[in-house]
Amino acid sequence: xxxxxxxxxxNTTLAMAAPFLSPGFYPMRKQKRNKKLGVALLGxxxxxxxxxxxxxxxxxxxxxxxxxxGSPSKVPKxxxxxxxxxxxxxxxxxxxxxxxxxAIDIVYVVxxxxxxxxFTVRAAEAGKHVICEKPMEISSDRCRKMIAACEKAGRKxxxxxxxxxxxxxxxxxxxxxxxxxxKIKVMDxxxxxxxxxxxxxxxxxxxxxxGGPLMDIGLYSLEATxxxxxxxxxxxxxxxxxxxxxxxxxxxxxxxxxxEFPEGVIANCGSSYAARSNYFRVSTEKGWYAIEPxxxxxxxxxxxxxxxxxxxxxxxxxxxxxxxxINIQNDTPVIASGAQGLQDxxxxxxIYEAAETGKKVRV
Amino acid sequence: xxxxxxxxxxNTTLAMAAPFLSPGFYPMRKQKRNKKLGVALLGxxxxxxxxxxxxxxxxxxxxxxxxxxGSPSKVPKxxxxxxxxxxxxxxxxxxxxxxxxxAIDIVYVVxxxxxxxxFTVRAAEAGKHVICEKPMEISSDRCRKMIAACEKAGRKxxxxxxxxxxxxxxxxxxxxxxxxxxKIKVMDxxxxxxxxxxxxxxxxxxxxxxGGPLMDIGLYSLEATxxxxxxxxxxxxxxxxxxxxxxxxxxxxxxxxxxEFPEGVIANCGSSYAARSNYFRVSTEKGWYAIEPxxxxxxxxxxxxxxxxxxxxxxxxxxxxxxxxINIQNDTPVIASGAQGLQDxxxxxxIYEAAETGKKVRV
Numbered sequence: 001x002x003x004x005x006x007x008x009x010x011n012t013t014l015a016m017a018a019p020f021l022s023p024g025f026y027p028m029r030k031q032k033r034n035k036k037l038g039v040a041l042l043g044x045x046x047x048x049x050x051x052x053x054x055x056x057x058x059x060x061x062x063x064x065x066x067x068x069x070g071s072p073s074k075v076p077k078x079x080x081x082x083x084x085x086x087x088x089x090x091x092x093x094x095x096x097x098x099x100x101x102x103a104i105d106i107v108y109v110v111x112x113x114x115x116x117x118x119f120t121v122r123a124a125e126a127g128k129h130v131i132c133e134k135p136m137e138i139s140s141d142r143c144r145k146m147i148a149a150c151e152k153a154g155r156k157x158x159x160x161x162x163x164x165x166x167x168x169x170x171x172x173x174x175x176x177x178x179x180x181x182x183k184i185k186v187m188d189x190x191x192x193x194x195x196x197x198x199x200x201x202x203x204x205x206x207x208x209x210x211g212g213p214l215m216d217i218g219l220y221s222l223e224a225t226x227x228x229x230x231x232x233x234x235x236x237x238x239x240x241x242x243x244x245x246x247x248x249x250x251x252x253x254x255x256x257x258x259x260e261f262p263e264g265v266i267a268n269c270g271s272s273y274a275a276r277s278n279y280f281r282v283s284t285e286k287g288w289y290a291i292e293p294x295x296x297x298x299x300x301x302x303x304x305x306x307x308x309x310x311x312x313x314x315x316x317x318x319x320x321x322x323x324x325x326i327n328i329q330n331d332t333p334v335i336a337s338g339a340q341g342l343q344d345x346x347x348x349x350x351i352y353e354a355a356e357t358g359k360k361v362r363v
Numbered sequence: 364x365x366x367x368x369x370x371x372x373x374n375t376t377l378a379m380a381a382p383f384l385s386p387g388f389y390p391m392r393k394q395k396r397n398k399k400l401g402v403a404l405l406g407x408x409x410x411x412x413x414x415x416x417x418x419x420x421x422x423x424x425x426x427x428x429x430x431x432x433g434s435p436s437k438v439p440k441x442x443x444x445x446x447x448x449x450x451x452x453x454x455x456x457x458x459x460x461x462x463x464x465x466a467i468d469i470v471y472v473v474x475x476x477x478x479x480x481x482f483t484v485r486a487a488e489a490g491k492h493v494i495c496e497k498p499m500e501i502s503s504d505r506c507r508k509m510i511a512a513c514e515k516a517g518r519k520x521x522x523x524x525x526x527x528x529x530x531x532x533x534x535x536x537x538x539x540x541x542x543x544x545x546k547i548k549v550m551d552x553x554x555x556x557x558x559x560x561x562x563x564x565x566x567x568x569x570x571x572x573x574g575g576p577l578m579d580i581g582l583y584s585l586e587a588t589x590x591x592x593x594x595x596x597x598x599x600x601x602x603x604x605x606x607x608x609x610x611x612x613x614x615x616x617x618x619x620x621x622x623e624f625p626e627g628v629i630a631n632c633g634s635s636y637a638a639r640s641n642y643f644r645v646s647t648e649k650g651w652y653a654i655e656p657x658x659x660x661x662x663x664x665x666x667x668x669x670x671x672x673x674x675x676x677x678x679x680x681x682x683x684x685x686x687x688x689i690n691i692q693n694d695t696p697v698i699a700s701g702a703q704g705l706q707d708x709x710x711x712x713x714i715y716e717a718a719e720t721g722k723k724v725r726v
Contacts, residue, residue, distance in 0.1 A: 185606065186617060186638035190551060190631070192646065237602050237721075243548065243627020254549060256631045258619050264606025268553070268619045270631045275549035275646035283555065283638035358600075360721060 037105035037325045038065030040088065040098065040128075042119055044074045047133065048110045051297060053082060055317035061325035065103050068095050095119075099126035105328065106131060108160075108321070112201050112208040113215065117142040124153040129328050131321065133160040135219050136341030138210025140349055143342040150338060158324040158334045159341035161223060162316040165323050168291050168302040169227065171311060172282065175289065176230040181304075182285030184229050187267035189221040191295045192254075192275035196247055203248055203273070212240075212251030214351060218271025220295040222347060224280040225259060225267040233259040233267075233347065236361050238354035243274060257351045400468035400688045401428030403451065403461065403491075405482055407437045410496065411473045414660060416445060418680035424688035428466050431458050458482075462489035468691065469494060471523075471684075475564050475571040476578065480505040487516040492691050494684065496523040498582050499704030501573025503712055506705040513701060521687040521697045522704035524586060525679040528686050531654050531665040532590065534674060535645065538652065539593040544667075545648030547592050550630035552584040554658045555617075555638035559610055566611055566636065575603075575614030577714060581634025583658040585710060587643040588622060588630040596622040596630075596710065599724050601717035606637060620714045 039062050041048045056064035066088030067078050075089055090098055098104055107123035108131040109116050116137045123130045130150060136143045136159050150157040163169045175181060192213065195203060202209045202216050209215055214222075226232070238257035242248065254272035261267070270277070279292035289304040297316060302309030320336070327334050347363060354361040402425050404411045419427035429451030430441050438452055453461055461467055470486035471494040472479050479500045486493045493513060499506045499522050513520040526532045538544060555576065558566060565572045565579050572578055577585075589595070601620035605611065617635035624630070633640070642655035652667040660679060665672030683699070690697050710726060717724040 185557075186555070186633075186635050186640075188553060188633065188638070188640060192549070194548075194646070194648075237600075239600050239621050241623065241627065241629050243629075253627075254629055256621050256629075258602050260604065264604065264616075266604050266606075266617055266619075268631070268633045270549075270551065272549050272646075275551070276651040277549075277551060277644065277646065281640065283557070283635075283640065285557075288639040358721075358723060 036060070037062040037328060038088075038103045039063065039106045039108055039131075039321065040066035040068055040090070040104045042068035042095070042107050042109045042123070043111035043115075044069045044071065044078060045110060048108075051317050052108060052110065052321075053078070055315050055321065056082075058315045058318040059322050059325070061322045061329065062106060065105075066090065066098075066101070068092065068098070068107070096122055096126055098123075098128065105129060106321075106324065109133060110160075112205075113210050114138045114208045117146050120146045120157070121149040124149040124155050124157075127153060127155065129156045129324070131158045131160055131324055132338075132341070134341070135210065135215050135348070136338070136345055138215070140342055140345040143338070143345050147338040147342060156324070156328055156334055157338040158320070158327070159336045159338065160320065161336035161340070162320045163220065163223065163295065164227060164336045165319040166300065166316045167311045167314060168294075168300045168309060169224070171302060171309060172228050172280075172289060172291065173230065175282070175284075176228060181287045181289065183263070184231075184265050184282055184284050186283045187225050187228060187265070187269075187281065188283070189224055189267065189280040189294070190270040190272075190275075190277035191217045191221045192270065192272035192277045193217065194276055195273040196244060196253060198273070203251075206250035209251065211348070211352065212248055212253060212255070213271040213273045214252065214255045214257075214348060217295070218255060218257075218269070219344060219348065221269045221271055221280065222344060222351075224294065225269065226344070228280060228282060229261055229265055229267075231261040231265060233261050233363055235260040236347065236350045236354050236363055237359075238351045240352075240355040248273065252355070255351070255355060257354065399423070400425040400691060401451075401466045402426065402469045402471055402494075402684065403429035403431055403453070403467045404471050404473060405431035405458070405486070406473035406478075407432045407434065407441060408473060411471075414680050415471060415473065415684075416441070418678050418684065419445075421678045421681040422685050422688070424685045424692065425469060428468075429453065429461075429464070431455065431461070431470070459485055459489055461486075461491065468492060469684075469687065472496060473523075475568075476573050477501045477571045480509050483509045483520070484512040487512040487518050487520075490516060490518065492519045492687070494521045494523055494687055495701075495704070497704070498573065498578050498711070499701070499708055501578070503705055503708040506701070506708050510701040510705060519687070519691055519697055520701040521683070521690070522699045522701065523683065524699035524703070525660075525683045526583065526586065526658065527590060527699045528682040529663070529679045530674045530677060531657075531663045531672060532587070534665060534672060535591050535643075535652060535654065536593065538645070538647075539591060544650045544652065546626070547594075547628050547645055547647050549646045550588050550591060550628070550644065551646070552587055552630065552643040552657070553633040553635075553638075553640035554580045554584045555633065555635035555640040556580065557639055558636040559607060559616065561636070566614075569613035572614065574711070574715065575611055575616060575618070576634040576636045577615065577618045577620075577711060580658070581618060581620075581632070582707060582711065584632045584634060584643065585707060585714075587657065588632065589707070591643060591645055592624055592628055592630075594624040594628060595706075596624050596726055598623040599710065599713045599717050599726055600722075601714045603715075603718040611636065615718070618714070618718060620717065
């Protein structure tokens with residue numbers, strides 16, 4: 001790490017100039033491609049500790065370089081476990097000084113949803129590329145501010161849509177692109193878990209979560225219908241329900257929504273904190289295929305017309321972060337872009353509007 | 364068969380008097396319990412030839428005694444295959460004379476949907492017990508006429524809901540009754556097949572079918588939510604779709620519907636002629652269970668929290684018809700009753716109304 005940091009320090013001017021030079025004319029840029037980018041995790045909750053920290057031990061194009069946390073008590077364990085130097089540890093108060101730390105190329109924002117915007121903006125303003133965990137934020141307006149901040153800073157933004165980088169899900173994207181089994185007719189997906197009694201912010205504080213299961217896990221079903229069809233919906237209907245009035249304040253407990261896409265393609269979707277489902281199915285002119293479980297961190301199973309897809313599971317978060325690192329190194333477009341995160345939030349808002357009004361919402 | 368017929372002929376007067384005598388006081392009635400009832404299949408289409416004829420070779424309490432058909436060309440094959448005597452073969456013209464044939468106790472109406480009412484009424488007026496294939500008819504008004512005719516004739520009526528007699532489905536009924544896995548929270552079911560290009564009356568003639576996939580196969584999903592929860596819905600929303608305008612005239616191609624039951628129990632349902640799905644899933648407070656495939660004639664697979672239900676498949680139609688024969692022999696209530704068929708048709712009409720108006724329909 002020391003070598004990497006001292007290299008970056010001596011090359012700061014060149015590195016800043018690099019975007020304006022064509023790769024072929026600038027050998028230092030080529031050299032930069034071959035080194036791992038430093039990631040700082042911002043927010044050390046369950047997803048950071050359970051998934052992202054371990055994943056960053058498997059990444060080839062980036063590594064866990066720093067942490068940003070509002071919980072000082074978490075710091076020693078992270079430093080010990082991942083050999084993080086003191087100078088790469090930040091609080092939310094001194095976070096903006098990360099601008100001066102060349103060891104950090106990427107800030108991965110893993111806070112509660114409604115903190116994604118302020119931290120993404122601060123990270124971009126500090127000159128860092130940003131990965132923002134899903135959902136992008138709690139409103140499309142806030143998503144737009146995040147995109148604007150990253151564009152203004154000339155930094156890339158990825159949304160933590162790990163499944164857009166996962167092999168089973170990439171397979172079904174290819175099926176849609178190539179019409180391998182003919183045109184898609186009907187999609188059917190549900191991601192639910194039984195969390196009705198949960199005490200986490202996502203079950204208790206709508207000002208942080210922005211919504212119930214749709215915002216949290218239904219978003220995976222929504223995403224799957226989009227990349228799984230390679231289409232954009234044109235109209236949405238939805239219904240939301242609650243069985244225990246004093247739980248999940250301000251949030252739905254269960255939500256179903258239906259989407260119409262061009263050429264009569266339709267999707268029936270559901271998400272609930274009071275159920276147990278985890279699947280994505282596609283019926284086409286010539287057959288069907290499905291992933292079930294579809295949205296877990298591992299152990300996904302793909303089936304085509306009843307036969308296994310025979311696709312290996314891999315570390316989804318490592319694939320996602322490596323892809324982003326390569327996007328930065330090669331200045332290529334981000335797949336799980338801020339634009340996609342914003343688009344999804346527009347659909348989420350349409351789903352909530354349809355559920356609240358009982359009317360079909362054109363999108 | 365000759366013995367059975369001669370027995371019935373010599374006992375006609377007693378047999379007719381039997382309903383007015385208590386079983387304990389009337390030994391002949393007890394004797395009748397031990398003999399197989401004669402079934403005449405009315406309508407010799409695919410379901411009669413592929414399922415009911417063979418099933419009646421496995422039944423213990425009834426047997427294939429006669430046929431009623433509008434296609435004389437089908438008669439020789441049926442007579443040869445099942446040893447059916449000439450006097451038990453009827454056309455639609457001379458069908459009413461079946462009243463004089465004591466070999467026939469039950470008429471099983473297996474015609475297109477919109478013929479169920481006239482043939483059920485004629486069969487009841489001929490003094491026969493009736494099994495009417497699902498859907499009961501194409502409107503609740505016609506269902507009421509069928510019930511009235513059977514009540515007036517003092518004859519029993521069963522709807523061909525084979526799955527109410529099937530072991531996996533009976534298991535989940537018991538789970539609901541006993542709250543084996545706690546209270547039910549969310550049900551999720553879809554029965555679809557790819558029949559969009561079919562030339563059968565059910566795809567081409569709405570005056571016979573009364574509707575598209577909901578009337579035909581979605582009814583199984585609807586039924587499952589009812590017996591699977593042991594509850595009655597209180598409100599329904601629905602959406603119907605069509606991707607190929609010149610197919611399925613007057614019918615939906617796909618339909619999704621959502622049901623609210625008491626205590627916040629909900630169901631998300633779908634049925635389509637342009638998809639491939641066949642499942643019923645239940646999420647409860649303490650776990651989940653599912654049947655998939657759920658609605659096929661055989662090969663059902665039940666799963667509880669990921670583990671097999673270990674329930675053997677059996678001939679569903681034989682179980683259904685034997686149960687009806689026992690109901691007749693013992694004068695006990697029919698499980699898949701006309702009242703249930705009517706109730707379902709009221710829900711079907713509510714689903715269609717909700718889809719057409721876009722509004723929630725209270726039921």
